[in-house]
Amino acid sequence: MEFFYLLLCTSFLLIATHGLLSFRNWLSISRKLPPGPFGLPIVGSLFQIGDRPHESLMALAHAHGPLMSLRLGFVTTVVVSSADMAKEILQKKDHAFAGRAIPDSATAEANYELSVAWLPPGPLWRTLRKILNTQIMTIQRLDALQGLRNKKMVELVQHVREISVAGREVNIGWLAFATTFNLLSSTVFSINLVDLKSDGAQEFKDAVSRIMEFAGKPNLSDYFPFLRPFDLQQIRRSVKVSYDRLHVLINEIVNQRLQYRELGCARNEDFLDVLLDYSQEHGPEFDRRQVNSLLADLFIAGSDTTSTAIEWVMAELLHNPDKMAKAQKELADMIGTRRAIEESDIPQLCYLQAVVKEAMRLHPTVPLLLPHRAVADVELCGFIIPKNTQVLINAWAIARDASIWEDPTSFKPERFLRSDVDFRGGNFGFLPFGAGRRICPGMPLAVRMVSLMVATLIHSFDWKLPNGMLPHEMDISDRFGVTLQKAYPLVAVPFLHLV
Ligand code: HEM
Numbered sequence: 001m002e003f004f005y006l007l008l009c010t011s012f013l014l015i016a017t018h019g020l021l022s023f024r025n026w027l028s029i030s031r032k033l034p035p036g037p038f039g040l041p042i043v044g045s046l047f048q049i050g051d052r053p054h055e056s057l058m059a060l061a062h063a064h065g066p067l068m069s070l071r072l073g074f075v076t077t078v079v080v081s082s083a084d085m086a087k088e089i090l091q092k093k094d095h096a097f098a099g100r101a102i103p104d105s106a107t108a109e110a111n112y113e114l115s116v117a118w119l120p121p122g123p124l125w126r127t128l129r130k131i132l133n134t135q136i137m138t139i140q141r142l143d144a145l146q147g148l149r150n151k152k153m154v155e156l157v158q159h160v161r162e163i164s165v166a167g168r169e170v171n172i173g174w175l176a177f178a179t180t181f182n183l184l185s186s187t188v189f190s191i192n193l194v195d196l197k198s199d200g201a202q203e204f205k206d207a208v209s210r211i212m213e214f215a216g217k218p219n220l221s222d223y224f225p226f227l228r229p230f231d232l233q234q235i236r237r238s239v240k241v242s243y244d245r246l247h248v249l250i251n252e253i254v255n256q257r258l259q260y261r262e263l264g265c266a267r268n269e270d271f272l273d274v275l276l277d278y279s280q281e282h283g284p285e286f287d288r289r290q291v292n293s294l295l296a297d298l299f300i301a302g303s304d305t306t307s308t309a310i311e312w313v314m315a316e317l318l319h320n321p322d323k324m325a326k327a328q329k330e331l332a333d334m335i336g337t338r339r340a341i342e343e344s345d346i347p348q349l350c351y352l353q354a355v356v357k358e359a360m361r362l363h364p365t366v367p368l369l370l371p372h373r374a375v376a377d378v379e380l381c382g383f384i385i386p387k388n389t390q391v392l393i394n395a396w397a398i399a400r401d402a403s404i405w406e407d408p409t410s411f412k413p414e415r416f417l418r419s420d421v422d423f424r425g426g427n428f429g430f431l432p433f434g435a436g437r438r439i440c441p442g443m444p445l446a447v448r449m450v451s452l453m454v455a456t457l458i459h460s461f462d463w464k465l466p467n468g469m470l471p472h473e474m475d476i477s478d479r480f481g482v483t484l485q486k487a488y489p490l491v492a493v494p495f496l497h498l499v
Contacts, residue, residue: 032384033069034078036060044071046223052480054367057081058397067381069389073223075101077390078374081397083404083428088380089372089391090428090436095121098437099373101390104221104228105214108240110247114293117301117370121437127286128294132441135274142444145270146343148186149449152179153340153456159196160461164494169466172314172490176307176453181205183449184302188295189253190268204299207246212304214239216481243296250295254288271298302442305365306449308483309432313359313454315490316411318463319474323413327355331459337497341459346451354416356451357423360432362411367396367484369434395431396484404429423447461494 037060039045049056049072057079061068066082080086089097098121106112116132119125135141156179163170178194181204185193193204219235221228231237257272267273275291317324330351335341346352372391377384385391400408406415421427423443425435433440440446457463465474477487 033076033386034067034381034383035064036069036079037064039071042073044073044075044223046072051218054394054396054480054484057368057392057394058400061394061397067383069383072390073220074225075223075390076386076388077392078385080391080393082401083398085381086393086395086398086428086431086435089393090425090431090434090438093378093380094436096376096378097372097374097391099375099388100438101371101373103215103371104219104231105217105235105239108236109243109296111289111293114290116294116297116441120375128290129437129441131275131278131286131294135278136271137441137444139444141271141274142187142448143344145187146448148190148270149183149452150340150342152182152186152192153342153452155182155196156453156456157340157460160457160494161496164461164496167493169491169493172492173307173311173486174489176310176314177209177303178205179453180303180307180310180449181208181299183453184299184306186270187445188271188298189257190270190272191253203245204249205303207242207249208299208303210242211239211246211300212482214242216483246296246299247292250292254292254295271295298442301440302446304483305442306446308365308485309356309360309363309446309450310453311486311490312363312365313356313450314457314463314492315474315476315486316359316362317355317454317458318465318490318492319471319476320411321471323355323411324458324463326413327351328458328462331455335459341452341455343448343452346448346455349451349455350417351413352451352455354413356447356454357416357421357430358411358413360423360450361399361405361430362409363478363484364395364399364432365483366432366434367394367480368392369395369431370438372438393431393434395434398429398431401429457494460496462497463492463494466491466493 037045037048040047048060058081060070061079061081066080066085068079068081070077070079080089100118100120102112102118106115106118109115112118114124116125116128119128160170160175175196178196181194182192182196185191185204194202214235217233217235220232221236254272257276261276272295275294279286279288279291317327330349331341334348335345369392372393374385374387374389374391376387399405402408421430423433425431425433425439428435433443433446465471475488479485479487
């Protein structure tokens with residue numbers, strides 16, 4: 001008992017001393033940092049941020065400016081809240097801010113140090129980005145695999161048709177997640193991983209869902225790094241089970257493909273074939289561990305983000321029936337009602353593209369982007385940002401900046417019709433995929449998947465809210481997490497209208 005008491009007192013003293021030292025350290029560096037809220041000892045501004053950081057950080061930026069510093073627990077953080085400042089960080093000083101602040105839950109993955117999302121911007125990260133940009137997410141590769149995704153849309157329509165005939169309602173978020181998973185798995189592995197008819201356990205999807213769920217939980221270890229070894233909320237331990245399971249499943253799929261290749265079976269020319277070819281050609285520079293890790297990255301980074309975006313687009317269309325009618329009219333005029341929409345139709349559908357952009361402006365799926373990190377001391381606008389400072393880019397706040405966007409909180413797809421603003425990060429007022437060297441490498445595929453699925457759902461069906469709910473009665477609020485989810489799942493009733 002005495003020993004336990006001694007241990008407790010020592011731990012308390014250590015933590016208090018560490019806290020005071022860090023606080024003193026913070027005071028000395030804070031003189032050169034951008035302005036910001038002072039914060040309390042030890043916890044800093046954590047309580048001011050609360051559970052809606054995108055909103056609270058925007059409010060704080062109104063008081064302290066678009067380049068603001070604060071302390072979140074023991075983590076010095078700089079928050080960027082204007083397009084001009086985002087341009088400084090993501091374009092002019094991109095090289096200095098391309099590091100990552102790695103959340104503790106991500107370190108539960110056995111090979112997290114191979115993940116393209118968390119690697120520092122060194123040679124391995126550059127190799128992985130080169131493979132993604134030049135071998136996988138190219139127009140030619142994506143075009144070559146679009147037939148597979150069109151097939152998934154036929155299955156989706158068939159499934160929703162059955163629901164519509166039975167007069168049931170659809171949980172759009174669930175449907176979007178399951179379908180995105182199949183779009184990804186057919187593009188990556190040429191297989192279906194989810195049975196749309198069953199909402200029971202489906203291992204691959206469930207593992208990724210749990211990884212995202214745990215990644216979204218506020219974690220003390222992220223704000224007080226000295227607590228990391230203790231994993232007080234058991235987040236790392238719990239999520240490790242899902243990471244391990246995901247890797248076992250990926251390993252099985254890769255092993256099977258290697259066997260087929262040895263037997264000389266026909267090639268699929270999907271992402272997996274491309275990665276295995278590259279690995280064979282480049283040997284140790286890109287070995288089997290890296291193939292598996294990149295495959296896991298694609299599913300973790302690509303599934304929840306894409307399906308959340310689809311749910312938001314559908315939510316805004318149901319909330320704004322006049323915009324839904326316009327989007328459906330465009331589809332009827334351009335495609336007619338006698339054939340299904342295909343991915344190759346999308347470039348002609350200007351209004352649909354504007355709808356997708358506008359929904360992603362109002363509800364950027366990753367509202368603070370992934371946390372960036374200064375890789376060296378950087379001079380920025382007369383301030384010094386010390387090495388290792390975490391940098392959050394509030395893409396959500398920037399997309400609602402009234403000095404860039406007229407009537408910023410309204411859903412007006414028309415604003416994108418006569419505009420050259422695209423997803424490629426050239427306009428710093430619109431950053432749903434980020435910008436600069438860390439921009440989302442999956443963007444070309446993501447935009448195709450979101451547009452194709454929304455177009456298919458509104459081309460083949462009319463949608464109504466359940467229980468006679470009127471569009472203006474819909475709750476369109478959000479819930480902060482790794483991805484910005486709808487606070488209440490979108491449920492709607494489909495009515496077949498394709499002849
Ligand atoms: C609508 C869907 C998607 C959205 C909104 C989205 C958004 C983002 C954002 C904001 C980032 C961080 C950028 C930054 O920190 O500056 C990111 C990173 C990333 N995304 Fe996406 N993404 C989507 C879909 C996808 C897909 C389909 C894939 C792959 C199949 C993918 C793969 C990645 C990867 C690997 C990274 C990390 C890149 C790095 O750190 O170098 N994403 N995404």
